[in-house]
Amino acid sequence: MxxxxxxxxxxxxxxxxxxxxxxxxxxxxxxxxxxxxxxxxxxxxxxxxxxxxxxxxxxxxxxxxxxxxxxxxxxxxxxxxxxxxxxxxxxxxxxxxxxxxxxxxxxxxxxxxxxxxxxxxxxxxxxxxxxxxxxxxxxxxxxxxxxSEASKKYVSKKSQKSLTSGIEKHVEHLKQIQTIQNEKLYKQIKTRRGPKNPNPLSCKKSTKQKGKKPNPIIAKESKLSETSKVQMKKKRKRIKTSNHIKTL
Ligand SMILES: [Zn+2]
Known part of the structure; x- marks a missing residue:
């Protein structure tokens, strides 16, 4: 044999x-x-x-x-x-x-x-x-x-079934883990929040600040405009028409 x-x-x-x-x-x-x-x-x-x-x-x-x-x-x-x-x-x-x-x-x-x-x-x-x-x-x-073919088919069907149910169980397990993790994350976020911070816009500093010196450039510019106004007035005075022209 x-x-x-x-x-x-x-x-x-x-x-x-x-x-x-x-x-x-x-x-x-x-x-x-x-x-x-x-x-x-x-x-x-x-x-x-x-x-x-x-x-x-x-x-x-x-x-x-x-x-x-x-x-x-x-x-x-x-x-x-x-x-x-x-x-x-x-x-x-x-x-x-x-x-x-x-x-x-x-x-x-x-x-x-x-x-x-x-x-x-x-x-x-x-x-x-x-x-x-x-x-x-x-x-x-x-x-x-x-x-026999009948025996082989039976066994392959059985293993297929157990494989499918195995995968389904695994997916279900993963879903459970995901839910637990989500719940933990939600709790963490909730505890972290605490008292609210003040609105940053409400903390914006006022433009009118007390005791602050005026900007020298702006001041100079304003001074210049004052003198030019005076000069313009003077010029207008100069082009005054004479009396003999007026009579014409
Ligand atoms: Zn018998």
């Missing part, structure tokens, strides 16, 4: 353990079809599966599986002998047995079972349900089937 086969199986088991709560010891629900192929290929089921899983396992079956195998008679006599050796889990059909495939499907609803079967119809049916693990024999080699 190649190492990559073990790694693949381990990866598949980890996927189901993480996302669908499968736990050790892994319960392997075996039907008569699996036992029949094992017998044909001389596979010792418990030994081979333990080796393949590299972890603790428990082989189980149901009353319905045993009864169906017995009802098929001699062609399945060897397989029936094998399947009878496993632990019989109560399936709820005691006294009113149902076909093995139907019984197995009902078992997967309530429990965590790895389904060991060669029944293709049953396999197809279980592949459509998220969280179902399939084990089959490829000649003498046990194969743990990789997670």
């Amino acid at each position: 190649k190492i990559s086969r073990f790694k693949k199986a381990h990866k598949t088991l980890t996927f189901f353990a993480t996302n669908f709560d499968y736990r050790e010891p892994y319960q392997i629900l075996v039907d008569a079809t699996f036992c029949q192929i094992a017998l044909q290929n001389k596979v010792i089921i418990e030994e081979q599966i333990k080796k393949y899983f590299q972890t603790t396992i428990k082989l189980v079956t149901t009353q319905c599986v045993i009864l169906e195998a017995e009802s098929l008679g001699s062609p399945l006599a060897g397989a029936t002998m094998i399947v009878k050796k496993f632990h019989v889990h109560k399936c709820g059909h005691e006294g009113a047995p149902v076909p093995a495939s139907q019984c197995i499907k009902s078992m997967t609803k309530g429990g965590r079972y790895v389904i060991a079967s060669q029944d293709r119809t049953l396999q197809d049916s279980l592949r459509r349900v998220p969280g179902r693990i399939l084990l089959y024999l490829h000649k003498a080699t046990p194969v743990l089937e990789e997670p």
